[in-house]
Amino acid sequence: MKTFLSKVKRPLVIVGSLSPQDRGPVQNFLARLQVPIYAEAPSGLRESPLLKNYLIHSSENILHDGHFDGVIRMGGVPTLRFWRDLEKKYINWPVLNLNSLPFSGLSRGVIEPINLSCLNEMDVEANKEDWKSFFDLDQKKYREVLNLLEEEKQSEASMIHQLSSLLPKKSRVYLGNSLPIREWDLAATRECREFEIGVSRGVNGIDGQLSTFYGWASPGQENWAILGDLTTLYDLAAPWILPQLPQISTHVVVINNKGGQFFSRLFESKLFLNEHQISFKDWARMWSFEYECWDAIPDKLAKKNGHQIIELLPDPEASQRFWKSYEAMWI
Numbered sequence: 001m002k003t004f005l006s007k008v009k010r011p012l013v014i015v016g017s018l019s020p021q022d023r024g025p026v027q028n029f030l031a032r033l034q035v036p037i038y039a040e041a042p043s044g045l046r047e048s049p050l051l052k053n054y055l056i057h058s059s060e061n062i063l064h065d066g067h068f069d070g071v072i073r074m075g076g077v078p079t080l081r082f083w084r085d086l087e088k089k090y091i092n093w094p095v096l097n098l099n100s101l102p103f104s105g106l107s108r109g110v111i112e113p114i115n116l117s118c119l120n121e122m123d124v125e126a127n128k129e130d131w132k133s134f135f136d137l138d139q140k141k142y143r144e145v146l147n148l149l150e151e152e153k154q155s156e157a158s159m160i161h162q163l164s165s166l167l168p169k170k171s172r173v174y175l176g177n178s179l180p181i182r183e184w185d186l187a188a189t190r191e192c193r194e195f196e197i198g199v200s201r202g203v204n205g206i207d208g209q210l211s212t213f214y215g216w217a218s219p220g221q222e223n224w225a226i227l228g229d230l231t232t233l234y235d236l237a238a239p240w241i242l243p244q245l246p247q248i249s250t251h252v253v254v255i256n257n258k259g260g261q262f263f264s265r266l267f268e269s270k271l272f273l274n275e276h277q278i279s280f281k282d283w284a285r286m287w288s289f290e291y292e293c294w295d296a297i298p299d300k301l302a303k304k305n306g307h308q309i310i311e312l313l314p315d316p317e318a319s320q321r322f323w324k325s326y327e328a329m330w331i
């Protein structure tokens, strides 16, 4: 840590997934370090009241604006796009991994795994840099993102934003590939609703996500999954297990944007999208699930037990306009 801080004056902290027992030590350590933090949803710190003055709110695009010269990563391998940029564009930036597993998550660097609970004893000085202009810019951009979410209510990102404010406090929310993970990080409410966020990262497969969610769901709690349509199609047999899990009730939101729209902003060819016109209604009927189809987020949620499928149909044009205006914010 000392060697890293002797080379890096303006570090950025990126926090990936953390186990509940690691959250306290990591949070206290970061409150002492006092540098900007990009906390992904599965870190459990994205809405931390203790860290609110250091959390980046606007989006990962602000990380490219020349404010940093190195990265401290804590927790699991981050999912944000910027992490991949450390392989090329920012190849010269030092990266310090503070994590319990011996995987750097990059093709460079080796890490000495540390038990994150040791952070409580670690001596750390508060960073002395002036971050005011950075946080002023972050707040300004965050207001612009919020305005966009308000303007394009039928866009996928705004639907995630609205849904995140409706889900009951303390819900377990499982995010399955692809856009739901990135869109939740960008657009979900910043209000502290004490969600427990689950993701399955590592091999990054879109297969097995629904099964993972059913296995992760907990009795007596609100269990929600937000999944892409191809991701759901890859695991249609998953509900066979539910009769063996009689105490859980689940809500699965399938964002049916008619293909792998993750690729629509990466490639021009539509071949990458695997477009389709499939509806999930008869699949829900096959398993005797309650089914609803939404083209807008309702004002409130009806309390439901058992198992429910909600097919969400964002307006593709609104989503396109949203992303276009969002990219224009950073030119």
Ligand SMILES: Cc1ncc(C[n+]2csc(CCOP(=O)(O)OP(=O)(O)O)c2C)c(N)n1
Pocket (backbone or CB within 6 Å): 177, 178, 179, 180, 204, 205, 206, 207, 227, 228, 229, 230, 231, 232, 257, 259, 260, 261, 262, 263
């Ligand atoms: C088993 C497997 N096959 C292919 C991929 C490549 N892949 C990554 S994202 C993606 C599209 C996912 O589409 P969808 O679930 O509809 O989510 P969206 O991109 O629309 O958010 C694909 C095919 C993968 N990750 N895993």
